[in-house]
Amino acid sequence: MDELPIGRRVAYWRTRRRLSQQVFADRLAKSKSWVDKIERGVRRLDKFSVLYDIADVLQVDVQLLLGREPERRPGGMTCLDQVEVADIRSALERYDQISTFFHAPPQPPSIDELRKAVQHAWLSYQHARYGPLARVLPKLLRDAQAADTVYGGDSGMLAAHLLGQVYQIASSSLRKLGELELAWLAADRSIAVSLRAGDQLLAGTASYRVGSALLALGRARPALEVNVNIANRLAPGDTRRATPELVSVYGMLLLQGAMAAARIGDSATVRDLLTGADVAARGLGGNHNYYWTSFSPTNVDIHRAAAMVELGEGGLAVETHEHLDRASFAAMLPERRAHHYVDLARGLAQVGDIERASEMLLEGDRLAPSEIRCRPIAHEVLSDVLRRTKGAPSAPVAELAETMGVGV
Structure with missing residues (x-):
């Protein structure tokens, strides 16, 4: 891509970040026409201050926009350059x-x-x-x-x-x-x-990853279909087949299907899939990590909270969090818990509790900094929290925002 004009590089990374020209323009405080002219090479991009603003919005090294090899960051908190x-x-x-x-x-x-x-x-x-x-x-x-x-x-x-x-x-x-x-x-x-490899369960977890990627790409309906289809094929109807590994993979497919259904707004399917996952998890019990799924009753509960957030039911998400088994939640792996704090921050923002939403982001950062500082969704949530904070944010929130490069 080094030989491309700078405007084409901007267009490439804007597309990779799944930003429309209008959304990109809004984040830069520019017009859509300005963005279009930059990307087509009609207008020159010759101010470094503007170039750095573009790099910040696109979350790329400015050297990439200049067609140069980006420098590796020595030490400190790094995500993915x-x-x-x-x-x-x-x-x-x-x-x-x-x-x-x-x-x-x-x-x-x-x-x-x-x-x-x-x-x-x-x-x-x-x-x-x-x-x-x-x-x-x-x-x-x-x-x-x-x-x-x-x-x-x-x-x-x-x-x-x-x-x-x-x-x-x-x-x-x-x-x-x-x-x-x-x-x-x-x-x-x-x-x-x-x-x-001849392993149905590995194929099942691979299908779960495909569904997750499709959902992240905005392809919620195909994500729902692939998860439910494979879950139905793996359903442990015969109790002799119901090994902990099979139940775990089956349950996680249902949970990912519930998240896809929530993105579509299909609350009935969300309820059905969460119920099926809950039955499977209660039969399994405990905090397990078969096939690296972390499937458990508590994981079902935090997916329920996440699904409620996707449905716009922040209050129900907060209520679900309040009823979590604290000991089981504390025993979960850091990625799962910090991920839940991001979802909970979104739910709290939906009900207008901005101060507590900030606290959840800080709690997630203390637990697993990369889950907060490296995920685009966490950047979006923090940006929303800052925008809706009355007056100056607290010192810890301001410090986190500065570290993440999110404008206060």
Whole structure:
């Protein structure tokens, strides 16, 4: 993209961020006509102050808009810079199995080494350590792809299973950080690999990731269909099939389907899917993490709160939060809890409790900073909170806003 005119680069990143010209113009305090002229090259973009404003709105390094290599940020809190995005994209674009017709494949790590690396990546994701995870994902993808290409027999099945997991980790991380098209690609790759691994449940979790990516892309109805379709296929009707792993995957598909239904505004389907997930979770009990799903009764409750927020029922979301089992919630992984605080902040903002919405964002930041500072939705919620705060925000909120680059 280095050879493109600067206006074309602006248009490219605006599209990647799923902003219309009008919304983009509003955030810059410019007219839609001004944006259109910049993107078509009719008007020159020669003021650095304006260029930095554009980079802030698009959440990209200004060097990218200038056609230069962005600098890596040394130390501190990092999320996902464009160098890392390019590295992950490059790893996802590899087709090692085809290239082995022409060249000897690279030597992969052992299955045991790869399994440990994948487990570490899952833990990094579920503890919301997105910056460090983004930096190891490209190599982990290449290693898992090489293992899937080289190993055969039982080792080949294990390699395929691990590669499917790596694609899912990549998909979930990229979706969190706003790289939605890449998240969809990684999830789709996971489905194909899961079939080769011969694991229905891995295919089920891959379908869940596809549904999550589709929902993030604004494709709520296809997201609903894929989750419900696969959930119906996995439904543990025979109690002998109802292993904890199967119930967990089945339940998470129902929960993701409920979120898609909420986005559509179909409250009846939301209720039905949440009821089905609740029945499954009550039978399972406890706080579990089978197939890295974190499926449990408490996870059903925080999805219920999130669905209420999507339906515009912030009061019901807050009520659901008030009735959470505190001990079970405290035992959940940091990513799940901090994610819930973002949803709760949205619900509180819906009912006009801006002060408490601010507190939820601060609580999430104390628990898992990357979940607040790195997610575009958290930036949007904080921006809304600041806009609706009467007078000056509290010092902690102002400090968080400055750290996140959200205007006070």
